[in-house]
Amino acid sequence: xxxxxxxxxxxxxxxxxxxxxxxxxxxxxxxxxxxxxxxxxxxxxxxxxxxxxxxxxxxxxxxxxxxxxxxxxxxxxxxxxxxxxxxxxxxxxxxxxxxxxxxxxxxxxxxxxxxxxxxxxxxxxxxxxxxxxxxxxxxxxxxxxxxxxxxxxxxxxxxxxxxxxxxxxxxxxxxxxxxxxxxxxxxxxxxxxxxxxxxxxxxxxxxxxxxxxxxxxxxxxxxxxxxxxxxxxxxxxxxxxxxxxxxxxxxxxxxxxxxxxxxxxxxxxxxxxxxxxxxxxxxxxxxxxxxxxxxxxxxxxxxxxxxxxxxxxxxxxxxxxxxxxxxxxxxxxxxxxxxxxxxxxxxxxxxxxxxxxxxxxxxxxxxxxxxxxxxxxxxxxxxxxxxxxxxxxxxxxxxxxxxxxxxxxxxxxxxxxxxxxxxxxxxxxxxxxxxxxxxxxxxxxxxxxxxxxxxxxxxxxxxxxxxxxxxxxxxxxxxxxxxxxxxxxxxxxxxxxxxxxxxxxxxxxxxxxxxxxxxxxxxxxxxxxxxxxxxxxxxxxxxxxxxxxxxxxxxxxxxxxxxxxxxxxxxxxxxxxxxxxxxxxxxxxxxxxxxxxxxxxxxxxxxxxxxxxxxxxxxxxxxxxxxxxxxxxxxxxxxxxxxxxxxxxxxxxxxxxxxxxxxxxxxxxxxxxxxxxxxxxxxxxxxxxxxxxxxxxxxxxxxxxxx
Ligand code: TYD
Numbered sequence: 001x002x003x004x005x006x007x008x009x010x011x012x013x014x015x016x017x018x019x020x021x022x023x024x025x026x027x028x029x030x031x032x033x034x035x036x037x038x039x040x041x042x043x044x045x046x047x048x049x050x051x052x053x054x055x056x057x058x059x060x061x062x063x064x065x066x067x068x069x070x071x072x073x074x075x076x077x078x079x080x081x082x083x084x085x086x087x088x089x090x091x092x093x094x095x096x097x098x099x100x101x102x103x104x105x106x107x108x109x110x111x112x113x114x115x116x117x118x119x120x121x122x123x124x125x126x127x128x129x130x131x132x133x134x135x136x137x138x139x140x141x142x143x144x145x146x147x148x149x150x151x152x153x154x155x156x157x158x159x160x161x162x163x164x165x166x167x168x169x170x171x172x173x174x175x176x177x178x179x180x181x182x183x184x185x186x187x188x189x190x191x192x193x194x195x196x197x198x199x200x201x202x203x204x205x206x207x208x209x210x211x212x213x214x215x216x217x218x219x220x221x222x223x224x225x226x227x228x229x230x231x232x233x234x235x236x237x238x239x240x241x242x243x244x245x246x247x248x249x250x251x252x253x254x255x256x257x258x259x260x261x262x263x264x265x266x267x268x269x270x271x272x273x274x275x276x277x278x279x280x281x282x283x284x285x286x287x288x289x290x291x292x293x294x295x296x297x298x299x300x301x302x303x304x305x306x307x308x309x310x311x312x313x314x315x316x317x318x319x320x321x322x323x324x325x326x327x328x329x330x331x332x333x334x335x336x337x338x339x340x341x342x343x344x345x346x347x348x349x350x351x352x353x354x355x356x357x358x359x360x361x362x363x364x365x366x367x368x369x370x371x372x373x374x375x376x377x378x379x380x381x382x383x384x385x386x387x388x389x390x391x392x393x394x395x396x397x398x399x400x401x402x403x404x405x406x407x408x409x410x411x412x413x414x415x416x417x418x419x420x421x422x423x424x425x426x427x428x429x430x431x432x433x434x435x436x437x438x439x440x441x442x443x444x445x446x447x448x449x450x451x452x453x454x455x456x457x458x459x460x461x462x463x464x465x466x467x468x469x470x471x472x473x474x475x476x477x478x479x480x481x482x483x484x485x486x487x488x489x490x491x492x493x494x495x496x497x498x499x500x501x502x503x504x505x506x507x508x509x510x511x512x513x514x515x516x517x518x519x520x521x522x523x524x525x526x527x528x529x530x531x532x533x534x535x536x537x538x539x540x541x542x543x544x545x546x547x548x549x550x551x552x553x554x555x556x557x558x559x560x561x562x563x564x565x566x567x568x569x570x571x572x573x574x575x576x577x578x579x580x581x582x583x584x585x586x587x588x589x590x591x592x593x594x595x596x597x598x599x600x601x602x603x604x605x606x607x608x609x610x611x612x613x614x615x616x617x618x619x620x621x622x623x624x625x626x627x628x629x630x631x632x633x634x635x636x637x638x639x640x641x642x643x644x645x646x647x648x649x650x651x652x653x654x655x656x657x658x659x660x661x662x663x664x665x666x667x668x669x670x671x672x673x674x675x676x677x678x679x680x681x682x683x684x685x686x687x688x689x690x691x692x693x694x695x696x697x698x699x700x701x702x703x704x705x706x707x
Pocket of ligand 1: 528641
């Protein structure tokens with residue numbers, strides 16, 4: 001590894017990949033602008049609302065039909081077991097379905113079937129006139145509905161990545177997950193409560209007099225959500241089955257069983273997917289164990305049901321925070337690394353729950369468990385969507401989905417069984433009472449298990465081998481992840497801006513040797529005219545008699561384009577610190593504010609010309625044009641732009657200041673009337689925090705001072 005590469009191990013958010021990794025509010029707004037995705041999202045909202053409503057209502061329905069607490073419990077529990085069972089049986093087949101058949105049609109038919117099945121539950125009660133038979137049918141219908149869902153989910157999951165560009169997939173997943181697990185259950189519960197209240201108040205609180213029970217009505221409403229979803233998918237969502245997925249690919253596909261086997265082999269043979277599977281296994285096993293242990297654990301914190309609800313609540317809030325805010329927090333962190341790290345975070349938090357003496361300690365830990373799980377879920381499903389090819393995606397999603405359900409069910413069952421077997425006692429250690437119990441022991445086991453699988457997953461999936469984990473994490477949280485040594489490293493890009501005579505070149509001349517002394521390769525350059533083509537353009541720009549405003553804007557953009565592709569980017573990818581005298585902001589201020597061309601258009605033009613290369617820092621030397629122009633006048637004849645009116649230069653100045661105000665983090669605005677040494681000192685101070693931490697010892701021989 002040579003030191004020039006080391007020098008540039010810092011990859012600012014301007015690299016394509018990391019920029020696309022950062023999902024934020026803008027990302028969500030952007031993905032919602034894609035009409036096909038928006039429609040699918042509505043469908044998803046409807047279906048998951050239906051799902052939750054269905055879960056609540058069918059469980060209550062079954063319990064309503066029979067008398068006595070034990071029977072009620074059995075009926076309630078039976079419905080829920082019915083919902084988990086099909087996963088194991090049908091998962092593999094459902095995946096093949098999603099890969100081979102038209103996904104839109106699959107989803108539509110599934111939704112229609114669910115509509116019919118949900119309607120049939122209350123109807124059966126009316127027509128069968130026999131409570132036991134009604135419950136039996138409710139169980140059968142629930143089982144069938146769940147089987148249908150097993151086909152719907154992989155079709156949706158595999159189709160979604162075809163509707164949104166890869167860089168928006170994370171935002172799309174954020175939205176769908178928050179809708180499915182956050183908004184829908186709450187809405188379903190409210191709806192159910194609302195329906196009951198409305199009906200009851202209508203008949204003076206006498207349940208027997210109702211023409212329809214609240215639960216029945218909920219089932220009908222729920223059925224309608226599926227009907228609506230079917231209509232939307234069928235008529236309005238296009239492109240779920242990837243390009244060509246219908247024709248050639250399908251003909252080349254082997255038989256059903258062979259397809260299932262092919263899917264398994266793909267999972268087994270793909271390191272990234274295998275890593276994901278390890279991680280998911282560990283995370284859900286640990287999660288299931290926590291759920292199984294939750295009740296006795298809450299009791300051991302000397303809290304009853306209230307403590308249990310509190311823990312449960314903070315787990316959910318954590319999940320939501322992980323999914324909703326995770327990408328904003330981790331910013332440009334590699335998504336593959338993020339996945340493993342999230343599981344390790346969850347594992348650590350689970351293990352730490354064991355010695356937690358008090359609810360006040362347990363609640364934040366449980367929150368972290370949720371956040372880790374949520375982030376792992378988001379990054380995991382985004383990775384699957386992004387990195388598994390369309391023809392295989394349905395099977396992989398189905399495989400993962402079955403695995404999740406099975407592992408979760410086993411972990412819950414096993415841990416509640418084990419907890420039941422063991423006892424608990426309190427050990428006084430100093431002034432603390434340490435709780436020792438099977439529940440707490442199991443938490444340690446579950447936590448360690450999750451940590452191990454998280455680490456395993458991390459190593460399988462690592463896309464930055466050799467880059468220190470903690471340093472990369474810290475750098476990523478600050479928006480500047482470390483780059484892979486030997487890989488395309490990224491330097492630091494600084495633009496110095498200001499009006500005429502602001503003293504940009506003086507500052508740049510002072511900064512270059514300072515940077516080189518500290519071991520950075522420093523490239524100083526300028527616009528317009530730093531390239532052979534640029535010099536010709538510069539001649540036209542500054543000395544042609546007249547250039548129309550739009551032609552002027554295009555010429556500056558052409559100069560910039562050549563400059564970025566032949567000078568700036570090559571230097572940055574060597575890891576150099578590049579300082580340019582003027583960049584995009586000059587166009588925004590001079591051609592935008594000065595010539596009164598629409599600034600956003602100038603922005604697009606430059607973004608296109610530079611393939612969206614933005615500086616990491618813009619140093620703006622702010623100066624009253626009167627002072628600046630007087631400085632220039634002393635130097636001799638003025639060029640075309642310098643001879644513009646005072647008013648023009650006033651507009652340019654305020655144009656610069658507006659830009660800085662809109663993005664204060666990326667700008668350093670300095671008063672250009674200050675002493676040059678003071679200005680230099682302030683810029684250096686700011687650069688200290690921006691430059692990659694490293695390389696006090698790069699030999700001078702490595703430094704390219706050719707510029
Ligand atoms: P230059 O001689 O390089 O002087 P300065 O020391 O002011 O940078 O002149 C460049 C001129 O071009 C300057 O007046 C500003 C103008 N300009 C634009 O109008 N738009 C742009 O995009 C750029 C880069 C420069």
